[in-house]
Amino acid sequence: MSCELKVIDGSMLEGGGQILRIALTLSVIRKIPIRLIKIRAGRSKPGLMEQHLKGIELLRDLCNAKVKGASLGSTEVEFWPGELTGGNHEARVKTAGSISLLLQAALPCCLFAKTHTTLRLHGGTNAEMAPQIDYTTEVFRPILEKFGATFNFDLLRRGYFPKGGGEVIINIDPVIKLDSVNLTERGQLVSIYGWSFVAGTLPVNMSHLMADSATHCLKRFCNNIKIERYKELRNVAPDNCSGIILVAETDTGCVLGGSALGKRGESAEETGKRAAVELVKSIEEGACVDGHSQDQIIVFMALAQGASSVKVGEITMHTKTAIFVAEELTDTRFEIVQKGPANIINCTPQPVT
Numbered sequence: 001m002s003c004e005l006k007v008i009d010g011s012m013l014e015g016g017g018q019i020l021r022i023a024l025t026l027s028v029i030r031k032i033p034i035r036l037i038k039i040r041a042g043r044s045k046p047g048l049m050e051q052h053l054k055g056i057e058l059l060r061d062l063c064n065a066k067v068k069g070a071s072l073g074s075t076e077v078e079f080w081p082g083e084l085t086g087g088n089h090e091a092r093v094k095t096a097g098s099i100s101l102l103l104q105a106a107l108p109c110c111l112f113a114k115t116h117t118t119l120r121l122h123g124g125t126n127a128e129m130a131p132q133i134d135y136t137t138e139v140f141r142p143i144l145e146k147f148g149a150t151f152n153f154d155l156l157r158r159g160y161f162p163k164g165g166g167e168v169i170i171n172i173d174p175v176i177k178l179d180s181v182n183l184t185e186r187g188q189l190v191s192i193y194g195w196s197f198v199a200g201t202l203p204v205n206m207s208h209l210m211a212d213s214a215t216h217c218l219k220r221f222c223n224n225i226k227i228e229r230y231k232e233l234r235n236v237a238p239d240n241c242s243g244i245i246l247v248a249e250t251d252t253g254c255v256l257g258g259s260a261l262g263k264r265g266e267s268a269e270e271t272g273k274r275a276a277v278e279l280v281k282s283i284e285e286g287a288c289v290d291g292h293s294q295d296q297i298i299v300f301m302a303l304a305q306g307a308s309s310v311k312v313g314e315i316t317m318h319t320k321t322a323i324f325v326a327e328e329l330t331d332t333r334f335e336i337v338q339k340g341p342a343n344i345i346n347c348t349p350q351p352v353t
């Protein structure tokens with residue numbers, strides 16, 4: 001392991017928690033010690049929040065890393081990775097901080113561990129500004145499988161804003177390598193399905209209103225739409241929440257998602273429509289992955305053996321940020337080629353000189 005610290009500037013581009021997660025993940029896998037500076041400088045309250053700190057501690061535990069400066073509010077952290085061994089690990093975010101984002105940082109590491117890993121993650125399962133856990137398992141996981149990797153999960157309890165309290169167990173087998181992907185043929189939509197839920201004391205009728213409204217927006221794209229409508233069991237989801245997750249599949253195996261959570265002052269119909277509009281954007285752009293998976297696959301493209309190409313829609317700031325960090329910490333180069341409303345992201349490993 002080199003003693004020199006690679007500096008990653010957390011104020012770059014998106015300037016949020018994502019830079020931190022990707023940099024730490026790649027630091028662990030590539031065994032590159034890093035110094036993160038200006039952490040979350042692009043956010044109104046910069047520095048580490050609880051969920052980011054718990055993410056750092058989880059990655060530290062996964063590889064027995066040495067960490068300096070990681071505490072609430074820190075804007076600078078040093079991280080010296082050790083050996084990735086696998087085993088049982090736990091992270092507990094006391095707020096509704098997203099379980100999916102803890103997994104976003106830990107999953108690639110576990111894929112390169114020596115043995116099987118079991119993660120017990122506590123926090124929010126369905127939180128704003130993050131993938132709902134159902135998005136992670138039903139949209140992101142099938143895309144991950146194209147890279148030759150997967151995970152199993154057991155959702156024990158749902159956790160919503162503001163209390164959190166969700167709990168998910170994730171089981172991950174290591175891979176020998178990640179496969180490169182070529183996801184450039186979008187094909188025709190074959191089905192749209194999804195889950196429209198309410199929890200706590202909210203009436204089940206809201207789930208019907210969200211699902212009907214989403215179906216209304218989507219029916220011009222596909223005549224095979226099935227959205228389950230239900231109320232979560234009280235013992236699994238005691239607190240109030242409502243939301244919808246939509247998945248579109250194409251005849252070339254592309255999986256696109258759209259989702260929304262109910263919010264104060266918004267009708268159930270509007271929530272359903274928001275999720276549908278998100279999905280419609282990816283459909284109309286001709287993208288092979290949606291705008292949220294777009295940034296989440298960059299790490300896998302950078303770690304895969306060989307060159308990958310993925311057709312996406314409008315390039316998001318999160319994607320530009322992920323590419324920036326991936327190029328800093330791996331021997332890969334990314335190139336974006338515009339194709340009408342879509343873009344092709346190419347990732348090519350660089351010969352080691």
Ligand SMILES: Nc1ncnc2c1ncn2[C@@H]1O[C@H](COP(=O)(O)OP(=O)(O)OP(=O)(O)O)[C@@H](O)[C@H]1O
Binds near residue numbers: 016043292293
């Ligand atoms: N509705 C959504 N569906 C799926 N993924 C989402 C959704 N909203 C956000 N994401 C993903 O969640 C991640 C959010 O990263 P971001 O840096 O903005 O958040 P963060 O870690 O909570 O940090 P910060 O508090 O600094 O914003 C990104 O990978 C983004 O694609």
